[in-house]
Amino acid sequence: MKTQVAIIGAGPSGLLLGQLLHHQGIDNVIVERRSGEYVLSRIRAGVLEQGMVDLLREAGVAQRMDAEGLPHDGFELAFDNRRVRVALDELTGGSKVMVYGQTEVTRDLMAAREAVGATTIYEAGNVQPHALDSDCPYITFEKDGETVRLDCDYIAGCDGYHGVSRQSIPKERIKEFEKVYPFGWLGVLSDTPPVSDELIYARHDRGFSLCSMRSATRSRYYLQVPLDEKVENWSDERFWEELKRRLPKEVANKLVTGPSIEKSIAPLRSFVVEPMQYGRLFLVGDAAHIVPPTGAKGLNLAASDVNTLYRLMVKVYQEGRTDLIERYSQTCLKRIWKAERFSWWMTSMLHTFSDQDDFNSRLQLAELDYVTSSEAGLTTIAENYVGLPYEPLE
């Protein structure tokens, strides 16, 4: 087989890149190790920055998002039994975010790819990139008992944190930066109306909690839990009781509870690899970086990497500008580190840490009070939350 761009991984990064390239007449094949149903069964975040919304529109996959997504022009921070609103649009000159689940984004991208007849090979075994530092890279994989070779010009490693792409770069050519937090998030999805029209990020001495949503009838809630916590130890009843204890009283009183339809624990991690390219291989999204979910940046960072790689590829194929593609990593990393900083900061300010003494607890409250009582403070939260501008290519 032969294509122009071989894409490893059919998560949001791979599918969005594939769709944008296809629109520009750049041939691509996606190779994914799981089935399509499995990819869609993963429940992930759901807040899209304006830049990602625009990119989905450019890719021609925004119809359902525009009809069913919930535009949000603010969110709340709760601490010390108080609630402070971060008025995103007023503080940023009109920017908003869109609440629309990653699962739905993925579903729309899959449908669009099928409609244009582009090739995705699901359930591909032992995917391996080869000859990355040559002009003729290729990937191999196993499908239906046979080994298939896919020749290409470039390889996009969109295969997430545990993927093969980053692992195939020689160790001495990259540097990894990592911070692991001593807790995870226990998430529950339920068909109950959201407790509030806007998201609430709540700090409490018992731990952080988040009230989010997927629609007017479907809610997503999270609780900070110790890293070694087991999901089996959390009955629905225990989850709702704990959530109520961590929320301001008037919010807890309004909470509508119901059976969970999904419950899982995710660890929190900050991670970046530099550089994000090796020869003809480009790392995109979770393959290159992870953020803790507190700033809602994971999916959005993947979209900004896709934006950069897509525009650089268009320059290559339409203008012959093979020189610019060398700047992929440095262009992406500028924005990534700012999102890493914001996600780490929000995490540090809102969670309880196992070694937390009263002094640190008071500092956290002072910091929250300080940033939320000044327009400058609120603006710095708002402009990061709606998403910093995409970096120019030249």
Ligand code: APR
């Ligand atoms: N070969 C082929 N496919 C692979 C391999 C492999 N060796 N390893 C992983 N994959 C596939 C996974 O099965 C998955 O479908 O790559 C895909 C990667 O998807 P994601 O992990 O969702 O990563 P990405 O597409 O970069 O999505 C952005 O941002 O913070 C997050 O929640 C957010 O998942 C979202 C991510």
Ligand code: PHB
């Ligand atoms: C979610 O709805 O799943 C969600 C929202 C905001 C976050 C993280 C997760 O910061």
